[in-house]
Amino acid sequence: MAAFHFELVSPEKHLFSGEVESVVAPGADGQFTVLKDHAPVMTTLKAGVVTVSGDGKVEKLFVRGGFADVNASGFTILAEQAIPLAEIDLAKVDADIQNAREDIADAKSDDARLAASDKLAQLQELRAAIVG
Incomplete structure (x- = not known):
């Protein structure tokens, strides 16, 4: 090729x-x-x-x-x-996902909730890419 x-x-x-x-x-x-x-x-x-x-x-x-x-x-x-x-640690990604979920639950404003939701979505995309 x-x-x-x-x-x-x-x-x-x-x-x-x-x-x-x-x-x-x-x-x-x-x-x-x-x-x-x-x-x-x-x-x-x-x-x-x-x-x-x-x-x-x-x-x-x-x-x-x-x-x-x-x-x-x-x-x-x-x-x-x-x-x-190859450089991504799945255990760390899982811990970050849990932290993002907690941030959503603890958010005091819509902006904070939106930012935490965006972070969670990005981390879930990363996890899906790792596990295939």
Whole structure:
């Protein structure tokens, strides 16, 4: 399979840069796969898993939103947050989910309740990505 250049960048760090054979990304309108010579497209991403394949290896990273840009020079993802799945501690995620539930129950205002609900939803998306 032909290779193309892919980069995944978050505000914290440059997570991936290299030649790959395919990338599956969680687009706002559903998952999409990019191969070499894909038509140019720019879209938003929802929370989910980016699967990068090349040289017989597969790497999976959780992204929480962002932008995807496919053009003649390759494919770039600018993620709001990105974490390699292998670096995520499921026990910590479960504890954070419990804390978020408690924050919702203890919220004293609608804004605090909304913020805690958003955090809970993000953590549940992360957990779902980990356990598959």
